[in-house]
Amino acid sequence: MGHSAAVWDPRAAIEITKDLNGIDQIVLRNPQGASARVSLHGAQITSWRNENGEELLFTSSKAIFKAPKAMRGGIPICFPQFENCGSLELHGFARNKIWTIDDNPPPLPANDSSRKSFVDLLLKPSEEDMKAWPHSFEFRLRVCLSVNGDLTLISRVRNINGKPFNFSFAYHTHLLVSDISEVRIEGLETLDYLDNLFQKERFTEQGDALTFESEVSPLGCLCICTWHLLMRISRKVLEDVASKVDRVYLSSPNVIAVLDHERKRTFVIRKEGLPDVAVWNPWDKKAKSMADFGDEEYKHMLCVDGAVIERPVNLRPGEEWRGRLQLSVVPSSFCSENLGLEKTGL
Numbered sequence: 391m392g393h394s395a396a397v398w399d400p401r402a403a404i405e406i407t408k409d410l411n412g413i414d415q416i417v418l419r420n421p422q423g424a425s426a427r428v429s430l431h432g433a434q435i436t437s438w439r440n441e442n443g444e445e446l447l448f449t450s451s452k453a454i455f456k457a458p459k460a461m462r463g464g465i466p467i468c469f470p471q472f473e474n475c476g477s478l479e480l481h482g483f484a485r486n487k488i489w490t491i492d493d494n495p496p497p498l499p500a501n502d503s504s505r506k507s508f509v510d511l512l513l514k515p516s517e518e519d520m521k522a523w524p525h526s527f528e529f530r531l532r533v534c535l536s537v538n539g540d541l542t543l544i545s546r547v548r549n550i551n552g553k554p555f556n557f558s559f560a561y562h563t564h565l566l567v568s569d570i571s572e573v574r575i576e577g578l579e580t581l582d583y584l585d586n587l588f589q590k591e592r593f594t595e596q597g598d599a600l601t602f603e604s605e606v607s608p609l610g611c612l613c614i615c616t617w618h619l620l621m622r623i624s625r626k627v628l629e630d631v632a633s634k635v636d637r638v639y640l641s642s643p644n645v646i647a648v649l650d651h652e653r654k655r656t657f658v659i660r661k662e663g664l665p666d667v668a669v670w671n672p673w674d675k676k677a678k679s680m681a682d683f684g685d686e687e688y689k690h691m692l693c694v695d696g697a698v699i700e701r702p703v704n705l706r707p708g709e710e711w712r713g714r715l716q717l718s719v720v721p722s723s724f725c726s727e728n729l730g731l732e733k734t735g736l
């Protein structure tokens with residue numbers, strides 16, 4: 391656990407409490423009153439609040455906080471597999487394991503802890519994990535809350551085995567939005583994406599931003615109709631496909647903006663070592679079939695995940711991989727040059 395600014399009282403900045411199941415969770419606070427909470431169950435971020443105490447991450451009202459299943463919402467860690475692209479359980483086992491607090495982590499660059507309260511969590515594979523995935527690794531997650539309320543997550547995966555291994559990874563980031571139809575994502579335009587609703591077929595994003603204003607856009611309609619004719623899929627499947635977004639954008643810029651027009655605020659996602667971005671909103675049809683998703687709640691959730699999916703990381707013995715995600719919230723009126731978004735062409 392760490393704390394850097396001398397004026398802060400570490401005991402006030404970092405608190406360890408128990409969740410409903412008696413599992414430890416760590417609450418980080420900054421001097422302005424912002425907070426972040428991370429559970430040892432999955433090293434999942436379960437809350438991130440601004441200085442006014444407003445929650446910024448989505449958690450389903452029907453979320454089940456019980457091991458071994460990950461809670462629906464917050465930021466689960468998907469490792470060593472994203473989705474079902476491998477032999478492991480969906481999104482890998484890391485989100486379903488109990489992590490430990492790492493009191494003596496290897497150092498990180500000073501700017502990843504200065505003027506921040508932070509905690510380091512550690513996952514090592516159990517015998518059971520080794521049977522399913524026979525690779526010896528150490529996964530360290532540093533969770534930092536800065537004085538301006540930014541939440542930074544730094545993952546370090548080290549291969550301590552005698553042979554190389556591959557893995558995919560995602561910070562499955564459930565943003566809380568006013569209404570999905572009021573949101574646009576900038577930074578993904580013109581990129582290629584794999585569409586999970588079309589058997590991971592590759593498309594190119596055509597719009598000048600990704601929006602969710604209706605169940606299906608005219609262009610999407612055209613694609614779906616063409617697909618329908620070509621593949622002769624059933625009407626039921628067609629309706630389901632027309633109602634949600636489940637994509638992996640490839641080789642994206644390192645800054646993505648999620649603009650929430652109704653709340654007049656923008657989430658800025660900065661990432662390093664995470665080339666892909668997974669975007670998911672189940673829309674109501676799929677959400678209704680999920681026991682841990684409340685009716686209509688899909689409207690208030692948007693997953694935008696910094697990830698490594700298309701080309702899994704190949705880690706040789708002794709090597710370490712790092713993936714860094716920084717989440718900030720700024721007023722929508724904030725000038726894009728001030729955010730460094732000009733690099734994305736916004």
Ligand SMILES: O=P(O)(O)OC[C@H]1O[C@H](O)[C@H](O)[C@@H](O)[C@@H]1O
Pocket residue numbers: 473480481586636637668669670693
């Ligand atoms: O229900 P979960 O295991 O949390 O997965 C939720 C979603 O995660 C990702 O975004 C996948 O691309 C989706 O296909 C999946 O439905």
